[in-house]
Structures are given as C-alpha cells and as structure tokens.
Amino acid sequence: MTTTADDLVTLVRGFNPKTNEALIRDAFSYGARMHEGQLRHSGEPYFTHPVAVAAILAEQQLDDATIITALLHDTIEDTPASYSEVEQLFGSEVAELVDGVTKLTNLQLNSSETKQAENFRKLFMAMAKDLRVILVKLSDRLHNMRTIKAMRPEKQVQKARETMDIFAPLAGRMGMQWMREELEDLAFQVLNPEARTSIMRRFITLQKETGDVIERITTDMRKELAQAELEAEIFGRAKKPYSIWRKMEEKEQSFSRLSDIYGFRIITDSEEDCYRALGAIHRRWRAVPGRFKDYISQPKTNGYRSIHTTVSGRDGKRVEVQIRTRQMHDVAETGVAAHWSYRDGVRSRNPFAVDPAKWIAQLTEQFDGEDDHQNFLEAVKLEMYTDKVFCFTPKGEVIKLPKGATPIDFAYAIHTRIGSACVGAKIDGLRVPLWTRVKNGQSVEIITAEGQTPQVTWLDIATTGKAKTAIRRSLRHVDRARFAKLGRELARSAFEQVGKKATDKVLATAARALRLGDVDDLLEQMGSAELTGREVVSAVYPELSKVRGDEVERKRAVIGLELGQSFDRAPCCEPLPGERIVGITFRGKGVTLHAIDCDRLSAYEEQPERWLDLRWHDGSHPAAYGVTLDVTVSNDPGVLGRICTLIGEAGANIADLNFVERKPDFFRVLVHAELRDAGQLHSLMLTLEAESHVAAITRYRDTGVQADAIAAVENAQ
Template sequence: MIDLEDLIALVRNYNPKTNADLIRRAYAYGMKMHDGQFRQSGEPYFTHPVAVAAILTEQRLDDATIVTALLHDTIEDTKSTYAEIERLFGVNIAELVDGVTKLTNLELSSAQSKQADNFRKLFMAMSKDLRVILVKLADRLHNMRTIKSMRPEKQAQKARETMEIFAPLAGRMGMQWMREELEDLAFRVLNPEARNSIIRRFITLQRETGDVVHRITNDIRSELDKAEIDADVYGRAKKPYSIWRKMQEKDLAFSRLSDIYGFRVICEHEADCYRILGVIHHRWRAVPGRFKDYISQPKSNGYRSIHTTVSGRDGKRVEVQVRTRQMHEVNEAGVAAHWAYREGVRTKNPFAVDPAKWIASLTERLDEDDHDAFMENVKLEMYTDQVFCFTPKGDVIQLPKGATPLDFAFAIHTRIGNSCVSAKIDGIRVPLWTRLRNGQSIEIITAEGQRPQASWIDIVTTGRAKAAIRRSLREEDRGRFIRLGQELVRSAFDQVGRKYSDKALRTAAKMLGLTEGEELLARVGSAEVTARKVVETLYPEFAQGPADEVIQRPVLGLPPDQTFRRAQCCQPVPGERIVGITYRGQGVVIHAIDCPALEEMEDQPSRWVDLHWQPGRHAPVNTVSLDLTIANDAGVLGRVCTLIGEQKANISDMQFTDRKPDFYRLLVDIDVRDVEHLHLAMTALEAESQVAQIARHRDLGRKP
C-alpha cells in the first residue's frame, strides 16, 4: 500500500500548493473507518481507496477529488455518515463522496427497464459534478486490475459491465488510455483464449520480423531531423482487445491485419503538425480514406489530433497521430483536464472543454419516457464515431457515423427537421436515407405543413432526431388515437350490454392510474391498452382468464375429463376441421387441420387425436388474429373498426407492424363465435376499398 507521505509527494509533483493537512486527515479517517475490513485478496481494505487516489494523481486532479477517492467507500461500507463527512471535510467533499456512493449502488448491468432508470441517475450525478464519475472510473480500474480475487461469476459480471458501460464512457470522456486498459482487462476475463491467442501471434510476429516499432520510430525521427522539425516520436503495438475487435469487424485473420502498430508524433506548435504530416506523406504512401483532421474539426470532448495511415516499412500499414503537447495533455486526460493542476494552479489548457457544456451535449434529448428509446440514445451518444458536414453558410455540424440528411436537419433545429421534405448534398438532390460523409455540404429543403413520418424512425441515427420524431408523431396521432379509442371502447361496451358514458370512462381511467378519460382513449387507440381491459376494469365479472389457460370444452373424440386448449399458432375456431396433438404435461392442443405446424408431427402418428367440435357446446368468444394492410388515409382505421363492430365482432387487441407513408400493416385480434362469424367479418373487410389485403395470421413462432 502507498503510504501517506508517498501519496502527498505524488500530489506535490504537480501541485506544490496542495493542502497536505487535508489529505493527511482524510487518509487517517479512511484508515480508521476501514480498520478490520479486508478485500477478497486478504489485503486490508484501505489499500483500495489509496490505490484509487494514486490513479487520480496521474491525471493531476485537485485536492477535493483526491480526498474523495480516499473516502469514497466510507459512507457505504463503514459507520461513517454524510453529516460526519460534511462536518470534518466540508460540504463539497461530502457531496462528492455521496455521489460516488450512489453510483456504486447502481446495478448498471441489470434488467433493461431498471438499467435505463439507473443510467438516468448516472447522468444526473455526472451533470452535478463530473468529478464523481472520474473517481468511479478510477475505482473500477483498480477493481479490474485486482479482479482475480473475485468469484468467477462475479468476475464475469464486472467484466461485462466494464466492457458495455465504463470503458465506452471513459472513451466518450476522452480518456482513451483508460478505455483501452479497461477493455483489455475485461477481455482477459470474458475471452481469455482469444486474448492469449493474439499475444502468442504477436510474439511469433516479433520473432519473425524483429522490433518493428523501434525501426519505424527511428525512420520517422530520421525524416523529421532532415526537415529540422523538433518533435518526440512514440510507437507501440495496439492492445489485444483492439486487435481482436478489428479482426471481428473486418472478418480478417491476424496474418491479414495490417495496421496493428500505432505511432504518435508530439510537437510544440500547431503549424508543425501540418509540416510533420507533409513529411510523413512525402516519405510514405498514404492509405486512401484513412486521414482525419481532428485539429481543424475537434471532437466534442476536446480531442484534437491528425490521424493518418501510411504504408510503412515492408509495406506494413501503420497509423500515425500528430498533435501538440497541449493537445496531447487533453487527449490523455479528456474532460478531466478541466481540473488538472500544475505548479499549484489550475492548468489553463486552451483545448480543455467545459465539463458543463460537454455533459449537456451528452445528455441532450435523453429525456424519453420509453426505456428502449432512452437506452438507444445513451448508446448512440457513447459509442459512435463522428462525421463533420457543413451548412450552406459554412457552419460545421458534428454527427455520428452513419447519419443521414434528416439527422443533419434535426441537429440544426427541431423545426427544420420536422418540416424537411428533401435534401441536397454538394448541390445534388439525394434521398433522405443517404449516409453522410466527412466534408460534405448539406442543404435542407423544407415545406410548410410537412410533418415527420413514422418511417423516418428507421432512417435517422441520432438520439436527438429519434426523440423529436417520436414526440411529433405522438402529438399528431393523439387526436386520431382518441377517436379510434372511443370507437373501440363503445364497441366493447356494446358487446357486454353496458352503456358507454364519459363518467364510466373517467372512472376506468382513474382505476388504471390515468389522469383523464382522453388519455385512456388515446392509449386504447394506440393499442397500449385494450378496450376489453377497460370493460374488465369496470366490470370484473366479464374478465376472462389468460389466453393460454388450460380450459375444459366439450369436443367429440376426447374423454370427459381430458383437458385441452386451442393452439395459439393457428387459433382454430368452431366449425373448422380440427385435430388434437398430445403434449406431455399439457394435455391435448387443438390445431386447425391446415396448420403448418402439423408438418413437424407427421412422423409421430401416436400423438394425433381425431377431434370434432360439438355443435352448440363451444365457447361464445374465440380470438382470431387478422393481418391487414390498409391505406394510410384519414378515417380508414376508424372505418375498419366500425365494419368489425357492425358484424358484432369485438376488437380485443391491435398492433401496428409496419408504417409507411402510403400504407399501414397491422395485426387485429377479433373475438368471434365460430368460423361463419369470422367469414362474415373478413368478407366485410375485404369489400372495403381501402383494405388492400386481409388474411388469417399464422404465428408459427408462438408456442402451441
């Protein structure tokens, strides 16, 4: 364990004006609180907070962050309290320690809905003070470095969480060195065979080719000396996980992977960066499409550098990064550079980004209510690379790789995106789904009255655009859904012989936890709540059991005590020819005689049972799914519902499976008496001119 004076010396190296007394008091307090506690490795527990503090000194962080690292587990794991930390060390450190404690308690790898909620809390904590996540990342790094002492299943859980959440987050914050180490440590746990294989191949390659890194580094230095440019050159082989990921993405064997070496050239002045680039391209052939200028177009986390890939010695591809020392400092520390100290004062690095602005850009538009949408947006913001495009006025818009002109329009302003009808790239009209490339000039063409279409969701890439489109569709659809919901609810009330009224609707809404009747109608119209559910909420006597519940119905061909149920794949109804299939532990399942699922049973005749519906003894309600394609015009969906109601059939559920500008495709569950009743309903729908197609829905993916 690093002793107290060594830790203070590490801080004094970059901050001679450090408050050594504060660090001493925190060190002593943390050691006292954790006295008697041990890590799984058998070491005293306090070795962990000290190691976390030491990691943060490498980033030259302020005293408050170092002290927080020493105390970060006291509130959670000892008798210490927030009030005591505040009394002894001040409100700022108490809030930081409390923030880290709350992050530690988040189960970020849990179920999807809970994970989404915990991600919100993660970003909320980050938005209050980004130093909280810096401590947490250092905490995770040390835990991953010492993970071997954990149980195997715990190692796998922590490694997956690190790979999916903490490593990408570190990269998004600009701390690339930490991202690479976290990824490699997790890779060692999750796929040790692959990692060891890559290391063995590296050793073989070095034995065959010698020290390639040393030779290429000397080649670059020699060329720079000839041009009389003062710069430092560093080379290294890429991390095993980085190589493995590239092999997976490009589907290449290790022997065919070329750019497995990376080199950095660090100089004093920005002008020298471009001189160095010229020297490198003059000496070696540049690889087309592998040049990126992040100096003229920095990343949102402050990252600046020139990247180029060239064919170096023996035709091997190598990546070269060129940057100034100030740029390099920010590139190593990322957003953490904002708090970096040197000679006792905060570093005034011109390239360090404002954490408040950075976190605002990261969390922008991440206020979706839908869990899937929120997680989608988080991952889009954390994982994507960027392209840079220009407005007609020359302003630069940063977008993730794979973005489209629609993403560009919404990035300018939601109003522009909502009213977009077409786009021009470099003066040529293109489809809205065109993928943008670096350096293109984009012109968005708008039209008054244009509104987002449902198909746009599949076109856009950014979380901001997806959120804006969904919000607009919800607002536009609300009135239509309310009208449709009213039709469905009225029909459901008629089916059970009850009178529909506004009072009944308000009562049902209140019982379902909604504020008003219109909200309930909108949810019924959008298929979030079924009309049957509304009726059953008010009149429980009409409630039916689960759809897959084993039921007793008299049919010919079975003993009186034999249980059976309808197959969900083909949904047979009385009047159709049927056959029974025996299932172990499930009794007999009834299939329609033409059900495709029966093909799998042809070689098992002993399981087949000849059955017939017994006239007049079947259930009064049988649910059948219909696959409809209808025109996307005003009033069509309402007309379809009216037609079904006119045939005395009840709509029990509705689900849109495809939305296009001209047609909708949807699954409609209707309740019918028998096959004749079903035939009448389908004939009425087929005669409707706005219904393009109608068919029974056969879902072979559902269990019998």
C-alpha cells in the same frame, strides 16, 4: 504501488507542490480508521481499494478535493461515517463529492429498461452537478476491474457486462481514451477469455515472424522528422486485444488479414509542427484514402484535438498515426478531467481543456423532452457509443454528427424547425435521398417547405437521439387526436367482449393502474398499438382475462410434443387451432409450428429428421392466437370504428392495427386479431366481407424479406 499516506503524498506533490498535504494525510487516517476490520473479496484490507482509486486519480494529476474524495468514497455507504462528519472534517466540497459517489454506487445500471433509463437520468444529473463524481466512479470501476478475479464467476460477468455497456463508453465520451481501452480489455478478458487469449497468441507468433515492428517503424519515423528538422517525441504500440477483436468483427476479417493493428503517436511543440510532421509522414509513406481526420481544425466536443492518418508502412502493413502537441496530448489523455488537472503546483491552464459545465449541458440538452424511458435509453446509447463525422452547411458552419447519420439528422442538428420542415437534401450540390449516409467533409444543404411535417418513416432514417426525439414528439402531437379516437373504439370493443362498458371512470381506473397520465394517454397508446385491449381490460378486471376452466391451456394446446418441449407459431403463416400443422425442431429453441401449406417448409425438405407430425388439441382454445387480416375499407367517417365493433362482437381481440396504404377513397389496414381457432377466423372473415364498407379482405401471410430472414436464421441453427 501506493500503500501508505507518504506514498500518496509523494505522488501528489510531484505535480502539485502546493498540495494540502495535511488534509490528505488526515483523510487517509480517517478512511483507514472507518474501514478497519473490513476485507475485500481477495482477503486484503478493504482500505487498499480507496487508496488505489486515489492513486489512479493522482496519476491523472487531479486536484486535492478529488483525491480526498477517492480516499473517502465508500465511508458514508459502508462505515459509521456520516455526511455531516465528513463535511465538518474535510469541508462541504468533499462531502458533496463523497455523497455524489455514494448515490451513483447505489444506481443499478444493469436492471430493467425502465429502471435503467431512470438511473441514466440520475447519472447525467450527477454529472451536471460536478463531473468529478464521475471521475471518481470511473477510477473506482477501473480498480475493481483490475482486481475482478477475486469475485464469484457470475458476479464477474455481471460487472464486466456493465463495464462494457456503460462505463467504458462513458469514459470514451469524456475523452479518457486510455481508460476506455483498459476497461474494455479487462471486461473482454472476463466475457470472452478464449478470444482474447487467441489474439495474444497470434501477436506473439507475429512478433516471432516479423521481429520488433514497432521499433523499426519508430526509427524510420525519427529519421524522416529529423530530415525535416522537426523535434518530436514518437511512441508506438500494438492496439489492445479488444480493439483488434472489434475490428475483426466489424470487417469480418481474420487476424492475418487485419492490417492496422499498430498505432503511433507523434508529439510536437506547436500546431504548425503537427502539419509539418504530417507532410513528412505522407512523403515517406503512402496515405490510405478515407482514413484521414483533422481533429485540430475540427475538435471533438470533449476538447480532443489531433490529426489522424493511416499509412502503408513496411511490408504493406497499415499503421495508424496520431499527431498532436503536448497540450493537446494532455487533454487527449484525461479528456474533460483536464479542467481540474495541476502542473507545477498550479491549476493547468490548458487552452484546449473543455469547460465541463458547457460539455455536460451540450450532452444533456439532446435528451431533454424525451419522456419515454425506452426512447431516452436509446437516445443516450446512440450518443455514447457512436463516432463522429463532420459536415458543413452551405455557409461553411460545421455540424458534428454520429457516424452513419443522414440529412434528417443534419437538419435537426441545425434546428428542430428546419428538421420538421425538411422535404429534401443536396450533398455537395447533388440531390440525394433522405436516407443517404453523410460522410466527413461533405457540404449538406437542406430543402424545406411550408406545411411539411415529420413522417413516420423518418424514425427509421434518423440515427441521432435529438432527431428521433423531435420526430416522435411531432408525430405524437399530430396523431394524438386520431389515435385517441381510434383508441376509444378499440376500448369499447375490448370491454364489450367481456360484458363491460368502457366508461370514462373505467378508463381512468385503467390509466391509473397502468401508470399513465390520464385517459387521453391511455386511448392514444391503444390507438397507436402500444397497448392492447386485453392489457387494458386486465388492468381493471384481471379475473376476466384469465383462461376459463374448460379451455385448453396454451402449454398443452399441441399434441405430439415431447414432455417439456415448448412451441412457437411461425410468423410467416400464423397457424391456428383447427388447421393442419407440422413442427420443425430447433436445438435449444423448442419447436416452430407451420401450417401444412406454408411456403417456408420447402427450406427444410432435405432435413426430414427435424419434422414432427403434430396436431392441435380438439378442445376449446382461448382467444390468444394472433392472425393478421389485410382489409381494404372505404375512407368514410366511422368505418374503422364499425370494423372494430364487428371484430369485438365476433369474440376476437384486436392486438394491433397498421395502415399500409392511404388513398382519398380507400385505405388498406393490417388488423392483427387474437382468435380461438380457424373456425372463428372463417366466421369473422365472412362477417367483415358482408359489411358494405369493406371492399376486400384476405388473410395476410408474410412472404416477404422478413420471413426470408427468419428462415435463414432458423436454418443456421
């Protein structure tokens, strides 16, 4: 364990004899002096933490500036040290790195979605400026996770969740697989200690039953490679507990049925020997179909190169084998960090090390233009958490996509123009639906047509952040005018309902209050159902949105509940005040209200103990209970606006509009309106039915797959 300046210098000198030993010692002394008197949660001197972080980075054979930054990474934030003083003593490069780590430390990555998305943007900006900032931060998190037991239990859970959600995937994306695995396992130990302990016990039992499987298979592999006259190093290991747990969850298998829990690595002298070793392994053991990946000919974006294959070993047990050269192995161990690593006193000239500037530019390019916080966050997580597949264009060019990608993703990966004009696809020469999942090695041909534009359904088909961003941008452009026109009608109706007018000045005030760009943005979001009329009115006239004193509050709207018992309305039947209702109890979930004639109640016939005899309060209720109407109207100018006006005049608020069918003369739209009671619903339906442009109107009940899924979840509780 590195505890003194001599220990650290000795460690660094081992891979970099030309290190600036004096500067490292000065940084060690300065950091110790600045942190003097500070203690960690464990009671140890605080400076033991920066020293441990520096040692982790030294083990990765990184440059002096990165190691000195580790020693000083908490000085600007937690001690009297200043940026200018650090710059004066250790140079501008170190000062910039320490300042960058300080700013990252202050990011609250586990906060609300809007804040989290904004902080992810700052994270990527920091990465773009100098990737070594992230390397120090990851090593800082690794040491904190190694010593997490000294923290309060609730703090442990918070840090472990943040590690599992953000730092471990980021380490994996950077190619630092060893760090990803250790971070995941340390977080797993906090978040699910029982599961981890169970897996460790099963491992011990398995070893007692089968002996040292790793040693036996390693010996067999050495014999096979010796017969092929190949010199190579062979390492075997059992996979980490969290990796095994994840496989058990994904495959829905028990530990006893899980086969590939051992991994082996073969390190050769040359690329040619990698393929010769592969041949020797496949001659001796049967290859498992679909489990071969050649990352040497098709390397990952972070520079990772290796051959992966899974074979059936002794007793039919599957084992994963990775084959690579020494230089490939160095990159596989340190990922993007290999760019700064040293060997024998000089910067390592590893031909497989990726240029960090190009890597981060490629990563951040996918998120440019995504201005919506939630969508940006979705895009980042999609790209960070997914494995890759490799497909080919008809000309043989390689396109890298996330696992589970579709031809839509493939088209947008080639060019946004190709994606937007896509009308079909062929995989290996056969026409396939656009929702088909592409697989490794397939050849994909995109069929385009002039005049084609992205469809709304593509958002459900696409999986990559780049494709989803481009589709949303195109849809917003196409639908902006239509949504804005519809939004103006909704705004007029919402404001008239409270006796006000939706003037441009009022709408501009609402836009500012809701932190939107302008009135057009406000109207567009109303027209696309991202904002409700109630929310817009409340932004300008909050006092008008409150429940009147003579109205029944929602929490006491139902009679027959126990004290403190909450309720929700079932989405399948959406019961309204005035209708006969039945309550179904759920452990820890309160009560779900169903209309007495709801078809879903049959699912609970054999559980009478869960039924409650309830009724609505007889008083006047606020217009806060949503119900969905299925309306078929003529496709004429102004008709939809007229419908919205009638709903507003009836004292109802439109919460959502969803077009489900469009034809040249008619279209169907699902209108989700917020009402007071069943009487208001009956009056509203009569009013709309009397309108000459309305061909049909019914109350919509969700009797499809969604309701089945809800019932299944409820029954499982």
